[in-house]
Amino acid sequence: MWLNYFKTASRSLLRQRGYTLINVSGLSVGFAAFILIFLFVRREVSFDRHIEKHQRIFRVVEIQNEPGVGEQHVAITMGPLADALKRDFPQITAVMRLMNAWNYSNVSINDQVFRENNMYYADPSIIGMYGIELLSGNPQKVLEDPHSVLLSESVAEKFFGSVEGASGKSLQLGGQSFRVSGVMKDLPETSHLFFNILIPFSVVEKNPDFEWLKGWGSNSLITYVELDNPASAQEINDQLDDFLQRHVMADGKTWQYLEMYLQPMDEIYLHSGHIKFQDVTHSGNAEIIVIFIAVAFLILLIACVNFVNISIARSVKRFREVGMRKVLGAGRQSLIFQFISESAIVTFISVIISLGLIQLVLPEMNTLLGTDFALKSVFTPGFSLSLGILFIIISLISGAYPAFYLSGLQPVDVFRGLPGARRGRSALLSKLLVTFQFTISIALIFCVIVISRQINFIRHKDLGINYEDALFVRLERDNTFKMNTLKTILLSNPEILSVAASTNINGVAGNQGPAFVDDSAHTKIYVRYGYVDPVFFDAMKIPVIAGNNFDPSLSNYQGVIINEAAARSLGWDQPIGKRFRFEMEDTVRIAPVIGVVKDYHYYSLRSPIEPALWAWIPEELSGVVIKYRHPENPDKKENLMKFIENSVKSVFPSTPYTSTEGTTFALNSYQSDEVTYKLFIYFAAISLFLSCLGLFGITSLLIEQRTKVIGIRRVMGASVKQMAAWLIKDYLLLVLLAGALALPLGYYIMSMQLESFAYRIQFSSFYFILPVATGLVIAFGSIVAKIWQAARVNPVEALKYE
Known part of the structure; x- marks a missing residue:
């Protein structure tokens, strides 16, 4: 019996090769995307689970x-x-x-x-x-x-x-x-x-x-x-x-x-x-994981919607087949098994093809995410069981509606012609499913546009510090003589503009601690500490807006420089001369404020600029920031980098050479955002591909069903353009409806995502118009050739069998 179901289902699928190919293609891509996302999600939620306790x-x-x-x-x-x-x-x-x-x-x-x-x-x-x-x-x-x-x-x-x-x-x-x-x-x-x-x-x-x-x-x-x-x-x-x-x-x-x-x-x-202040090397984002899980299910659901939609559209052409089977004695149960078998065959083939797609995509995914996934990760007992359950669910979901819908038809209704109410319900369901697909696709396009604009905003925002053509080299602490020797050697190269000593390329050491106002036992603020020499602020284009910079002629401890945020936190309109009392490790220091620098972003734009305090203490300086002329070509830059490395090694032979480019440092905080942006591009592309694939399939089937109507309209004088407009109008209206549903969804998701940034873009009409326009253009492009071909059909060919 089961072999008969398999043979009959296989013959039916082969008779409709084109639509079978559309279903297999959509489900294969959907399965591959779903499995890849869940490989990543499984890794993210498994952190520290290997620890027994x-x-x-x-x-x-x-x-x-x-x-x-x-x-x-x-x-x-x-x-x-x-x-x-x-x-x-x-x-x-x-x-x-x-x-x-x-x-x-x-x-x-x-x-x-x-x-x-x-x-x-x-x-x-x-x-x-x-x-x-x-x-x-x-x-x-x-x-x-x-x-x-x-x-x-x-x-x-x-x-x-x-x-x-x-x-x-x-x-x-x-x-x-x-x-x-x-x-x-x-x-x-x-x-x-x-x-x-x-x-x-x-x-x-x-x-x-x-x-x-x-x-x-x-x-x-x-x-x-x-x-x-x-x-x-x-x-x-x-x-x-x-x-x-x-x-x-x-x-x-x-x-x-x-x-x-x-x-x-x-x-x-x-x-x-x-x-x-977490000493962690790895950290994730729970909100992104939730979004990825939702996207994985939605992509797979879009692929299933394609299957269901095309099956519904094809069902109209199978009325007589169902009627004949019932006349010959087929029961409803056997017909349901027949259609579920067709769904299971398509789903099984799609799963196999998806594994091949995963093997092709995994190297790129590992490079993007910094992971080491392999295809064997899919075949763990737990994952294989989940995949088997998913196969059964998809087979049932994709084949259930056509199976129960067609098996419920009575032979007398089939041969007399399907009642208009049933046709109308089928058409309405197909339109709802197409609208759902494009709602998800347009929402993802909206997310891609917003993330890309935020990343562009980050890249081009004036940070108040110039990281261009800057190199930070880590050195030994507490070695002022060697530091000065290195500066002299480096500045002998005309391509090097300045050399400043600092604890880091951004001027702050990373630690935060309390600083008390000297005339109060309780008035204090938490500040970021930094150690720099008098060259640093000028080299990095950070203006001193009040008071003075450190005096290079005075090598002893002079006082501190603060930023505008520190002055604002204490309500100081005239901070020069005010005194701070603070503790650095086991040393209590009291120092006057000798200058104020303009606020600059020493960390990520996710956080507001915090109060900061700088001191010039030579023994605390543990690196140099080297500013150089912009190289004319890569070879010239490579030679300059070799000169810097050789110079450092000649003065600090026992210190391993490590360096950081300024622009690399500035963008390192946003690597996860770049990855998220690329992933959303892939998600949107997959979603659009599946939506357009399904739209093309259902359009082709509906045009086949309307061949008689098209012929009559042409005989009655309708032009090719009028026919094309009539055929495409409904689909474009569905895309517009999808846009109206998608934009609030996308806005909600991106508003939550952007809340993690203290400095972010503002939404404008551009962000809402472009996704819908993109959806319309792509939808139109996916079906225009088929519709134009149908609109130009010869009325004689359309009506000769009627």
């Missing part, structure tokens, strides 16, 4: 709500916090502290020097809490000895050639000798934290330079806690206000504006966009 591990987050600063969530916490939490809450079974080892950057092994990022001080409990797998070393002891370090597998191979060759070997960090106590397996890429080297936290505790970490005002490390039960998190959250009263207030700190809560580890990757 992930449901019981939480990160402590502070809410700071200082007057004049506003509420901000921060992931850095106080030094004594972990031990106090462990003592006060029996629900906490383990604590873990992590702190970026910012004071180490170079790793020396014999005569070789490596620059290594992602080094952390960590408690021994990290091994068990974070699920670290050791390839060598004792889990109980690898982070006990303050003179030991734990290396990742890739770093061990880089330093020593192999994992086995690393164990027990020595290396130098900041002039101190450490022994490699173990090697850990590289963390999966689905980890929100990523570290190459772990240093025992006891190194910090025994170092007098870190004495300040013992106070409750030292927000510098990340604290994780492991609970006996995930439900205990709410109990602890309810008691954290009392906890802060007992400890922070008792320590003499007036942090009455401080709150805390526990953030589940499962939420850190996707739900931390509002949290500042």
Whole structure:
């Protein structure tokens, strides 16, 4: 019986090769897009799930709500916090502290020097809490000895050639000798934290330079806690206000504006966009994931709509076939199986072809997203089961309406002619489905246009700082003599315009801390700290609008320069001469304001410009910003870059050379937006392709059904243009209706997306007109040839069989 269904269904599909090809093409593309999106979504939601205890591990987050600063969530916490939490809450079974080892950057092994990022001080409990797998070393002891370090597998191979060759070997960090106590397996890429080297936290505790970490005002490390039960998190959250009263207030700190809560580890990757100062290498966006999931289902739904629509249109031509089958004794159940079989065959072929499309597209997708997906990812047990269920659902959805609709016809109605009401219902359903398809397509076009304009706005907005033709080179700290020697060598090249010393190319170090007004014990603002020399502001085209720049003739500590945002936060109309009191590590400094610079965007346009404070302290300067003439050609730039690299190596031979282009730094913050933009282009293109494919198919079928009407109209004198206008009018009206539905949807989605930017475009009529016009043009282009051909039909050919 099943073989008969298969044979009959196959013959039926082959008789209508053109429409079968349209259905297979649409479903193949729809399946491929759906599977690719869900490969990405599955990766995004799987972060930290490889950790056995992930449901019981939480990160402590502070809410700071200082007057004049506003509420901000921060992931850095106080030094004594972990031990106090462990003592006060029996629900906490383990604590873990992590702190970026910012004071180490170079790793020396014999005569070789490596620059290594992602080094952390960590408690021994990290091994068990974070699920670290050791390839060598004792889990109980690898982070006990303050003179030991734990290396990742890739770093061990880089330093020593192999994992086995690393164990027990020595290396130098900041002039101190450490022994490699173990090697850990590289963390999966689905980890929100990523570290190459772990240093025992006891190194910090025994170092007098870190004495300040013992106070409750030292927000510098990340604290994780492991609970006996995930439900205990709410109990602890309810008691954290009392906890802060007992400890922070008792320590003499007036942090009455401080709150805390526990953030589940499962939420850190996707739900931390509002949290500042996170030492995370990976972060995602939950809103984008939701949009991608919706788009995946909508694209697949559009492909199914094509199938259903064409099946409905074809059903009119199969009335007599159904009537004859019923006369010959076919029951309704057998007819339903027949049509579902046709749907299943088309769906199965589409799934197979989609796997081939995925194999073709995966390299491009991996390049775009920075992933390493392979086709075998589709064939995991869970994903294969999901794909099988999806195959059954699509087969049923795509074949259900035609199956139940046609099988319900009575032979007497078929041979007498289908009642007009049924024809009308079929036509109305087809129009609704076409409208749905173009609604989604136009909404996606709207999103593409808005994202592209926002990215264009970002690229061309005046940031208040000139990153063009600028290069930042990281150097050793606290080496003023070498720094001046390097400046002299670099400036001997006429292509180099200026060399400024700074902590970073944007002039700020990245850390934020409180700065008190000197004549008040309580008036303070949180500022971004930066260390620059007198050349920096001029080199980067940042104007000093009040007071003076640092005086190059005075090498001692002179005072500070602030930005307009800092002056506004304190309500200072005349800030020059005002005095700040602030703490840099363990040193309290009191300094007058000697100048004010115009506000500039030192970070992403997602955030408003925050108060900033700059000092000229030569021993804190850890790099140079080199401004050069715009090269006439790539070869000239390459030669200049080689000169800079050779010059740096000649003065700092033990420092690995690392550099950052100014424009690269400026655009790095928007890489995720560029990826989102490209993905939306692909989504819109796929959606439009599927919509137009379906529109072409249904137009072809409806023209076949109207052959008699077309012939009569031509006999009655209708011109080719009149016929074309009559045939195309309904479809263009449907696209206009789709536009009216799509634009509010697109506006809502993009308004939410743009809220993440403090500086963003304003919507104009252009954003609403262009998507609808694009939809009309593409829809018209997809069917105009078929309609023109139908409008020019010879009336004799159209009516000779009537």
